[in-house]
Amino acid sequence: MFRCGDYFNPMNSKSCRIDSKWGIKVGNFIKYDQINFSLSYFHGMQALTFGGVETIIRQSVPDPRVLEPTDAIVQITLSGICGSDLHVYHGRETGIDHGTVMGHEFVGTIVEAGDGVKKFKKGSRVLSPFTTSCGACFYCRIGLTCRCEKGDLFGWVQSGDGLQGAQAQYVRVPMADTTLISLSNDLSEEKGLLLGDVFSTGFFCAENAGVNEKGTYVVIGCGPVGLMTIVAAKHLGAENLFAIDLSDKRLQVAKEFGAIPVNSLKTDAKTSILNSTNGRGADAVMEVVGSGEALRLAIDLLRPGGTISSVGVHTAENFSFSPGEAYDKNLVYKIGRCPAHYYAEKLLKEEVIQQYPVDKIITHHFALEKGERAYEVFDKKLDDCIKAVLHP
Ligand SMILES: NC(=O)c1ccc[n+]([C@@H]2O[C@H](COP(=O)([O-])OP(=O)(O)OC[C@H]3O[C@@H](n4cnc5c(N)ncnc54)[C@H](O)[C@@H]3O)[C@@H](O)[C@H]2O)c1
Numbered sequence: 442m443f444r445c446g447d448y449f450n451p452m453n454s455k456s457c458r459i460d461s462k463w464g465i466k467v468g469n470f471i472k473y474d475q476i477n478f479s480l481s482y483f484h485g486m487q488a489l490t491f492g493g494v495e496t497i498i499r500q501s502v503p504d505p506r507v508l509e510p511t512d513a514i515v516q517i518t519l520s521g522i523c524g525s526d527l528h529v530y531h532g533r534e535t536g537i538d539h540g541t542v543m544g545h546e547f548v549g550t551i552v553e554a555g556d557g558v559k560k561f562k563k564g565s566r567v568l569s570p571f572t573t574s575c576g577a578c579f580y581c582r583i584g585l586t587c588r589c590e591k592g593d594l595f596g597w598v599q600s601g602d603g604l605q606g607a608q609a610q611y612v613r614v615p616m617a618d619t620t621l622i623s624l625s626n627d628l629s630e631e632k633g634l635l636l637g638d639v640f641s642t643g644f645f646c647a648e649n650a651g652v653n654e655k656g657t658y659v660v661i662g663c664g665p666v667g668l669m670t671i672v673a674a675k676h677l678g679a680e681n682l683f684a685i686d687l688s689d690k691r692l693q694v695a696k697e698f699g700a701i702p703v704n705s706l707k708t709d710a711k712t713s714i715l716n717s718t719n720g721r722g723a724d725a726v727m728e729v730v731g732s733g734e735a736l737r738l739a740i741d742l743l744r745p746g747g748t749i750s751s752v753g754v755h756t757a758e759n760f761s762f763s764p765g766e767a768y769d770k771n772l773v774y775k776i777g778r779c780p781a782h783y784y785a786e787k788l789l790k791e792e793v794i795q796q797y798p799v800d801k802i803i804t805h806h807f808a809l810e811k812g813e814r815a816y817e818v819f820d821k822k823l824d825d826c827i828k829a830v831l832h833p
């Protein structure tokens with residue numbers, strides 16, 4: 442630790458001097474209680490931050506610190522880029538502050554824990570759902586952990602409030618005991634990362650669709666989440682399962698996971714589904730894109746009395762079907778954020794993720810310094826990218 446009168450060298454620039462017991466001199470005097478902040482600023486971590494539409498800025502930001510006794514600091518060993526990050530990246534989802542550290546998928550090792558953290562300690566290997574949760578409120582108790590009364594989404598800071606993200610070297614995790622999940626040595630970091638978001642979301646989507654062995658089902662969108670939804674639907678017994686996308690590469694993986702691929706650029710999806718259901722339509726459609734166009738297709742492919750299960754993040758102002766159409770279809774419509782803590786714990790305990798080679802959807806690995814390029818490759822699906830991960 443620095444003492445009064447010591448010098449230190451911030452980022453190889455000119456030395457600064459701790460000038461009195463109250464301050465350090467860095468151009469201006471800074472109060473003593475800000476010294477730690479100042480030091481961590483100068484010795485800060487690398488992170489990918491939001492810099493405006495289609496602008497990811499790699500920069501040095503302050504190291505996160507324990508702010509509450511129930512906080513833990515996780516040193517990230519792997520983080521992911523999600524389709525949800527793309528809504529922010531393209532400016533479809535707005536409100537996030539410039540400078541916010543992006544990302545909500547990660548695994549890592551605890552390097553510091555507050556006094557109130559009992560379940561984990563320094564050195565614990567952990568995975569994390571994409572939201573924090575308290576484990577005790579009404580929503581946590583009913584398993585809707587994504588709507589925890591005290592919860593936050595990683596990588597979302599708005600008007601100064603919220604939680605920094607995980608496309609960085611370290612992340613602060615509030616309510617660590619009830620947010621984090623232990624990652625045992627027999628589960629790979631890749632599977633741990635997928636469990637914290639896309640694998641869990643796939644199961645949430647398929648369960649909401651009421652999938653069983655009898656029906657005909659459709660998954661619209663074969664990105665990472667859609668592919669995991671296919672795995673989940675197969676796990677729940679779906680035999681007649683169609684997968685729709687515009688990318689042959691993604692459809693090829695959908696086929697490997699057991700779905701019948703339909704490229705809607707080349708084939709009329711509605712005709713395909715109607716032909717295979719005696720003209721009725723699918724029993725359930727799982728919408729995993731997050732666009733009005735995909736939602737429109739979902740209702741067009743659905744039989745009366747069927748279910749749309751939608752996990753795509755929607756940013757449009759209105760539904761792309763009318764109340765009258767919903768009425769005429771006797772529509773059952775389930776939509777929303779996955780309670781990832783609830784699903785991740787369950788799918789780990791029931792040894793579901795252990796059974797499937799889902800880590801093969803991770804096609805691209807980047808160093809954190811190449812984060813801007815990683816966004817571009819994932820977004821534009823360059824080089825047949827399906828899922829991109831970052832190594833800090
Ligand atoms: N509800 C949740 O908790 C939750 C969790 C994770 C992700 N998401 C959302 O899930 C969605 C998918 O995420 P992802 O990581 O797989 O993203 P992604 O962008 O990689 O995948 C979207 C896929 O949809 C395909 N697509 C686009 N328009 C289509 C159309 N009209 N018809 C058929 N296919 C179409 C694209 O080719 C792509 O393969 C996003 O909206 C994301 O925000 C929601």
Ligand SMILES: [Zn+2]
Nearest residue numbers: 523525571638
């Ligand atoms: Zn996500």
Ligand SMILES: [Zn+2]
Nearest residue numbers: 575578581589
């Ligand atoms: Zn809660």
